[in-house]
Amino acid sequence: MGKIVRKIRPTNYWRIGEHESWFSDMSLQGLHLHKMGTNLAHFKKGDPKRIEYRIEVTGKKLITYEQIDLYEENGWEYVTSYQWFHVFSSPAEKNAPEIHTDPAEQAFTLQRLYKKLVFNLVWVSLGVALILGMLLAMWFLDGTPVLRLVEGYVVQQSTITILYIYYVINAVKAMLAIKELKKSLNEGKAINHHAPWKKSLRKNGVLTVVFIGIILVCGLIMPFYQLKKMDTFTLPKNDENLPFVRSADIEQNPQLNRDEYYTDEFGWANRYSTNWSIFAPVQFETDEMWLEESETYSPSVSSEIYNLTFQAFAKPLLSDLMEWHTYGDERESFIERKHPDFDHLVTREDEEWKQLVASKGKVVMYIRYYGYADLDVVVENAAQKIVLLAES
Amino acid sequence: MSYNGGPMTEAMYYVLLALMRPNHGYQLMQSITEVSKGRLKMGPGTLYGVLSRMQKDGLIVLSKDDGRRKIYEITEDGEHALRNEYARLKSLISDSSILEEGNDG
Numbered sequence: 131m132g133k134i135v136r137k138i139r140p141t142n143y144w145r146i147g148e149h150e151s152w153f154s155d156m157s158l159q160g161l162h163l164h165k166m167g168t169n170l171a172h173f174k175k176g177d178p179k180r181i182e183y184r185i186e187v188t189g190k191k192l193i194t195y196e197q198i199d200l201y202e203e204n205g206w207e208y209v210t211s212y213q214w215f216h217v218f219s220s221p222a223e224k225n226a227p228e229i230h231t232d233p234a235e236q237a238f239t240l241q242r243l244y245k246k247l248v249f250n251l252v253w254v255s256l257g258v259a260l261i262l263g264m265l266l267a268m269w270f271l272d273g274t275p276v277l278r279l280v281e282g283y284v285v286q287q288s289t290i291t292i293l294y295i296y297y298v299i300n301a302v303k304a305m306l307a308i309k310e311l312k313k314s315l316n317e318g319k320a321i322n323h324h325a326p327w328k329k330s331l332r333k334n335g336v337l338t339v340v341f342i343g344i345i346l347v348c349g350l351i352m353p354f355y356q357l358k359k360m361d362t363f364t365l366p367k368n369d370e371n372l373p374f375v376r377s378a379d380i381e382q383n384p385q386l387n388r389d390e391y392y393t394d395e396f397g398w399a400n401r402y403s404t405n406w407s408i409f410a411p412v413q414f415e416t417d418e419m420w421l422e423e424s425e426t427y428s429p430s431v432s433s434e435i436y437n438l439t440f441q442a443f444a445k446p447l448l449s450d451l452m453e454w455h456t457y458g459d460e461r462e463s464f465i466e467r468k469h470p471d472f473d474h475l476v477t478r479e480d481e482e483w484k485q486l487v488a489s490k491g492k493v494v495m496y497i498r499y500y501g502y503a504d505l506d507v508v509v510e511n512a513a514q515k516i517v518l519l520a521e522s
Numbered sequence: 523m524s525y526n527g528g529p530m531t532e533a534m535y536y537v538l539l540a541l542m543r544p545n546h547g548y549q550l551m552q553s554i555t556e557v558s559k560g561r562l563k564m565g566p567g568t569l570y571g572v573l574s575r576m577q578k579d580g581l582i583v584l585s586k587d588d589g590r591r592k593i594y595e596i597t598e599d600g601e602h603a604l605r606n607e608y609a610r611l612k613s614l615i616s617d618s619s620i621l622e623e624g625n626d627g
Contacts, residue, residue, distance in 0.1 A: 186567060196547070196592055197570050203548045204566045229567035232533050239571055 132174040135161055138338075139171055140331035143213070144304045146185045146311070147325035153183040153217065154324065163219070166212040180222040184229050184323065185215050189242030201229060214243050230320070237315035240308055247305040254301045258294045265291060274450035276443055280436055282356055282407025289348035293341060352408070359406030365418060373518040374402065374433045374495075375511040377418045380503045381429060399430075412437035412519065429501030436494045437519050444489040448474055451487050451496045471513035479505050486512055490520040525579045530607050533572045536562055537582075538604040544585050544595040547573070576600070 137156070141148040153163045153171075158180060161173035184206065186193070193216045198208045205226030206218040220226040230236040268284050269275045278284045315321070365376070399419035406413065412435075419430040434451070438444060452461050456478075464478045464487070471490065478485040484505045486497040495516050499508050525534075540553045547569065554564050573594060576582045581600035586593040596604070 184567075200547045200566045200570055204551070206566070227563060227565055229565045230571075231563065231565035232531065232568045234531060235533050235568045235571045238575060239567075 132162075132176050134164065135173045135175055136170045137161075137173065138169055139166075140327050141334060142300070142303065142307070142330070143215070144307045145325070145327075145330065146187070146215070147322045148327040148330055149215075150183045150185055150321075151324045152327045153219070154181060155327075157181040157183075157219075163209055163217060165210050166215075166217065168212075182220050182222055182226075182323065183209075184218045184220075186218060186229065187214055187239050187243050188216060189214070189239075204229075214246070233315040233318050233320045236321075237312045240312045240315070244305070244308045244312060247301070247308055251298075251301040251305050254298055258291075258298050261291060261294055272454065274454045276446040277450040277454055280407060280410040280438065280443065280447055281405070281413075282352075282409065285407065285409075286348045286352050286356075289344060292344060296341065356406050359404060362401050362403040365400045365402055365416065371518070372402070372414075373515050374414055374416050374435055375431060375497055375508065375515050377420050377429060377431050379511045380431065380499060380507055381420065381501065383422075408439065409443060410436040410438050427502070429499070429503070431500075432498045434496040435519065438492040438494065441492045444492065444494050445474065447494045448476065448487050448489055451494070452476065455485060455496065455498065467509075469509065469513065472516065475509070477505055477509065484508055488512055488516060490516045493520045525576070525581060525603065527603065527606070529610065530603075531572075532562065533564060533568055534576065535604070535607060536564070537569065537572050537576065538596060538600055538607075541582055541594055541596040541600070542604075544593050546591050546593050550594070 139149070140152055143149075156163065156171075156173055158178055160176055160178040162176050162179070162181065163171060163183070164174045165172040186197075186201075188197075191211075191214055193208075193211060201218050202208065205224050206220045206229060209217040209219050211217070218229065265284070265288055268287075269278050272278075311321070366372075399417060402414055402416040404412075404414060414433070414435040416431070416433045418432075419428060421428045436447065438447070452464055456464075460478070460480075463480070464476045464485075467475045467477060469475045469488075472488045473490050475486070475488045477487075482500050482502065484497075484499045484501075486495070486499075486505075486508055488495050493516055495512055497508060497512055530538075536554045536558060537550065540550055540557055543553070545553060547566075550573075551564055551566065551569055554562055554569075573582065577584070577594075580597060581603055582594050583597050584592050585595035
């Protein structure tokens with residue numbers, strides 16, 4: 131038994147002539163086709179030999195014994211099959227009669243394959259349309275596409291769709307190629323059994339590298355990097371360097387203490403989380419809930435901070451944050467204010483609830499405060515904190 | 523693509539002609555070469571394609587199927603189609619008599 135050598139097919143599966151010529155060229159190097167997979171061909175190592183190969187297309191995936199027998203009686207050995215393609219070989223010195231002597235008759239053998247490829251294309255397109263629809267919903271259903279972009283989760287899934295689209299393009303190419311081949315056979319032009327395949331190899335090689343690159347970066351590296359950067363911590367009691375507004379800063383009330391009621395591993399009522407994406411490499415989210423000793427007053431602060439890659443996203447993100455954190459027509463009660471420490475500042479007050487959305491440079495901040503303190507106290511605290519990131 | 527009674531391909535015509543005597547695949551190729559006096563050498567792929575298509579169209583049938591050797595036979599429809607085509611070809615020849623005259627002169 132000879133050694134098995136595996137090689138990636140150099141050209142698209144529907145290019146019949148190029149495959150026949152590739153198999154022949156490999157045999158000249160002593161690699162004789164043994165099996166053919168989706169992407170890999172298995173060759174058996176042996177003596178270099180001049181061997182002709184012919185690929186037969188059938189309507190069903192199986193080829194009949196009768197057909198194989200008929201070809202073998204005429205000097206063509208059956209080698210292997212892949213999908214609807216069946217490979218026969220014959221040593222050149224044997225001078226076996228050509229399998230197809232009438233191109234127009236051979237065109238009939240492609241009829242069923244062509245119909246299958248059209249059918250396949252329809253299904254693949256429907257599938258991709260469904261995926262695209264789902265992605266569009268993920269981006270736009272809440273009306274906050276910039277927030278989705280900045281958070282980063284949907285971005286990676288979206289880039290992966292490039293691969294689905296590539297699959298559709300391939301299905302179209304296969305269909306058109308078989309249609310074209312049928313037409314040229316009908317015009318009496320036989321398949322070129324020694325079609326050059328090296329040009330296809332270079333083209334396919336570059337495409338493969340590009341797509342493996344996309345899968346690696348978008349499917350593996352970016353999600354893993356984001357996972358690594360995502361973390362949750364319990365808020366430390368005193369840390370002036372954390373760039374977000376703390377309950378203690380707003381309240382200034384020694385009677386207040388952390389609400390320990392929700393405490394578990396991190397203390398969900400007193401924690402901050404970090405996140406990363408290409409469009410906002412620094413992100414924080416905080417939740418803080420305090421309780422007065424008498425247990426009648428329990429103020430809370432939640433905030434989100436984004437340090438963006440591009441300042442151009444700051445304004446649209448402000449708008450998306452207002453949309454995301456309000457219900458119904460609440461959004462209309464946001465008031466735009468001028469403040470020397472912010473590029474933009476919008477606030478909203480609804481009894482004890484105070485909301486603030488602000489930006490400075492590439493930093494965007496959202497705060498929701500519930501408590502008795504004045505909105506202006508929240509604004510001043512936000513102004514102090516936003517410079518920590520904006521000027522770093 | 524079923525046969526609609528129009529002009530036949532050369533491959534179809536000769537396969538039907540050769541099947542006036544029931545025969546199996548490999549033998550059939552040789553009798554086609556014989557009957558065409560060596561002019562037509564039909565490849566096994568072309569023959570197989572013509573056989574399976576004409577079988578679907580009901581122009582030929584399998585008369586005996588003992589596993590691997592299949593014997594084909596022409597049907598009544600097949601013979602009818604063959605004779606029609608023969609008549610068409612004959613009128614083609616007689617219409618071309620002008621060419622013969624040209625040769626004489």
